[in-house]
Amino acid sequence: MTTLVTDNCQRCRFTECVTSCPVSAFHAGEEMLFINPDVCVDCGACIPKCPVHAIYEDLDLPDELEEWIDINERRSKKLPKITVKEIPFEGAEARKNVLGF
């Protein structure tokens, strides 16, 4: 069982998710956020917070997004923690519309 961030976060980076993480498992990359699977407790609080549905539990992860399991594991461990919400990317709202949310 693991919870992970996928590519919909890129070009949006709403960062709503970090405010509800009980264990501060999010790490901030320049383009998007990642979850450290060793810290995450799979409580699922972040999943409905994401305006562009970028966060999945592996049990309902579409096959084409499977590579993101490894990417989260690898990238999260090299990046700083993020615990406070930041300003989304310019154009995040437009991107959200394009993605159909």
Next chain:
Amino acid sequence: MTKQKTQKQLKIAIIGSGPSGFYVADALINSGIPVEITLLEKLPCPYGLIRYGVAPDHQKLKRVADTLNDIAENPSVTFFGNVELGSDVSLEEIRSIYQVVVFSNGMPDSVSIGIDGEQLIGVHPCNDLIGWYNGHPDYQSQVFDFDHDTAVVIGHGNVAIDICRILSKSIDELRRSDIPESALEELAKKKISHIHMIGRRGPVQSKFTTKELHELGQLSNCHVSVDPVYLQLAAPCEEELNDASNLIVQKNFKVLQKYASDFSVVNDAVKTQISIDFMLNPKHFMGESRLNGICFEKTHLEGLPFKQICKSLNQEVEVPCGLAFTSVGFKGALLENLTLNEPKRTLAHQDSRLIDSAGIVHEGLYAAGWIKRGPQGVIGTNRECAQHTVDHILNDVPTLNRHDGEGKAGLQKLLNQKNIRYVTFDDWKVIDKKEIENGQALGKPREKFVSVKEMLACL
């Protein structure tokens, strides 16, 4: 920075050391203003529902305690366990010592289902079972008779799922959890082969989280089934389901469809059958002194999407059972001199600031967590909720009455005068270590002390 150095420390007491209390402490630490925080806890042990509410077989989720431990280790935070507001210290005393008091004492009581027969032997509020199998000292006198074929869990949320899972897992599986030995001994006698989890509304309105719902189907000795008829949705439910805001419900629906596809599969006799039933409203419990069944009324939903009301049809359905657990909500405990919103008994507040019945703000009193917003959300929801509370406290700081209350030194003095044996965080670490050691000997994560006396005895 210069300004902060000259600023007087804000002295805050937080009532209740569950996740909400800790997240209030954390948000205060991160606020940048100088703070001295006291966590007041009625039990000798911290962590509230992480220890006593999260299911004993969900050890990964219980790891949230590690984060809470780190918050407690911050030098600005002092833990006072085994001290109860009301009986040991009064709110007036606390207010004279601290400038800010935050209530994060949660909702310890089950909501009564309010139908006839609730007093029958075999009918239990979910809290009694959960507190008991989690080793909560207040629930150890509860008696459960698991020598029945059929159990009914009323309610469609994660609490109901937890109960179904614990009732259906084999005793060998349960022995790997941190259910205390005393409860395992009783659970080893269970003969339950069929569990009905029944809700009064439909699949689209149920409050499960997908992971928990999915996990039920993964249990090695269970067969989960849903009558496909419940998944044929009327137009308003269909609209609710397809709404973009309803992501979790969409995922849940897929899991329920899977369970419905197995509906006709003949069940293996060794497996526990879990049936998820919808659209049934409990009318009364049946039996003379012991429960022997529950009478439900079929329901239907009326109204526009997201505003549908559940109405009873005049068609009764009887479900024979010897054991019933009602999981229809929680409510807060009564707090003297504070205004509560009935029936859930949340504290009356405006932007987290406690108010009296006339709407006047009680200066310096705040709420966070379930006692503020009601029993909803997952653990992480409380972090967000606590941050909002702290944002409002910070807004008020310039105008707060900064009396010279002594904070933790004053509380220590008061407790010593009253001869109250309070438990420090270092004391708790001794209890914690002992529980883990005792657990190791039994091949489990920990063996909890199930009475306050036992906890205090190892100090």
